[in-house]
Amino acid sequence: MATHEGQWKAGTPCWVDLNVPDVPTATAFYSAVLGWSFVDTGAEFGNYQIAQVDGRAAAGIGPIMQEGQPSFWTLYLASDDADATAKLVTDNGGSLIAGPMDIPGSGRMVIATDTAGAVFGVWQTLGMNGAEVVNEPGGLVWEDARLTDPETARAFYAAVFGYTYDAVDGAPEDYTTFALDGEIKGGMGGLMGAPDGTPSHWIAYFGAADVDAAVAQVQANGGSVMMAPQNTPFGRMGIVADPFGAPFCLHGEVTG
Template sequence: MPTRDTPWPAGTPCWVDYGAADVDAAKEFYGQLLGWEYSGGDPEFGGYLNASRNGRAASGLGPLTGEGDSPAWTTYFATDDAAATADRIRGAGGQVVVEPMEVGPMGTMVIAVDPQGNAFGLWQGGSHTGAQVYGEPGAYVWNEAAVEDTEAARAFYSAVFGFTYEAVTMEGETDYTTFSTGGDPLGGLGGVHPGLPKGWTTCFGVASTDESVAAVQAAGGKVLLPAEDTEFGRFAVLEDPWGAPFSVMEVPAAG
């Protein structure tokens, strides 16, 4: 299954992390659900942990840092120049919440929101190049945004990352597109649906969607969209016990 040990191309979703209200409880929940092991947590990096699957970095997890913030997953896009990309975000009408910040030798991060208030991040890799595993159980397989104004959102992300878009026909979707920088699709962008998450969300690969749904419910989470079969795999939208949405997709195990 896919692994990567070099920096991701600019504009690619390259990392996801979770801001936790209760770090220990979140570690246990996601560790059980996705088979993660953890390293890091040093005070000098704010207690930030790296979650790994079979020894390869899959995501990050750390305590919430902003007063009033809610637990949530953040999608980070790779950049070769964090400062220049931050300038493009501002120029396109977005806001930079955390200015380019060096995280030791590991890289440079930025937190921003688009003009519709949807949060995302940038990562300019150093010794930490981003996710080393993807597209398999225990790793992210897809990142997408649900937005109020799809046309405006596509214009914004095109200005920032150079995205081009391709319409996708799916049941229940009238304005869904994938985005890319000229190659394979990198993620998706579509409209908001009642009862489902708004903004950027992450879909994780799992060995069994039905078992994952049951595990989330048993741990106190919720089902926002029941498991259903799609042309891409069996899929469900969930909410963890602290109210953070994410989705799962049944994908083949690493081989």
């Protein structure tokens, strides 16, 4: 298992969470699909659920804050100073949705949008570092920013988080990796054939020991398939949505 201990380097994707109108249904769904167990943080924190793999934090699921709010996975990027990062966001053409605000005993957070309108979070640890299991089944293994204007967004993320970019052989021309100090952290590009009107968004990739079996569990537990599992130069992938319409990608080893 690939585990992480301690604070994440600023700019690194460090956490991902989901807000839904029915938390028990969501936890049952993700338990079936990804094998997660859950720890309830209690009423003080809105009964936010910490998803775990073998006792290590992988992601979070909580209730929606406003009626009618859509459900989607929010990717959080680590920061050493959430207030300073929030200022960089607005100074470089992004917008703040919420925060900076404290989560008592855990961290200081911001919810923002980039210049292309994709929502993301900023997390400064004050005790809760973020994901403790990554790059393994049940953990976050990759993340893509799928954007209406990737060129402008890349300039934004470079200014705010210091990202550098490289083209990817076999990927669309407008797709690049993003990296910190030469270490690749994820990908960034266009909307990759999404239906007209699809807004900019980040999409989380979760590891699965058997992508096809995980997709079958998605269907059996009220979710839907947006892209059936297929082998790619980058692994076997299937894009799915949970019962509330929140999309995510399942990723595993190429099959024969």
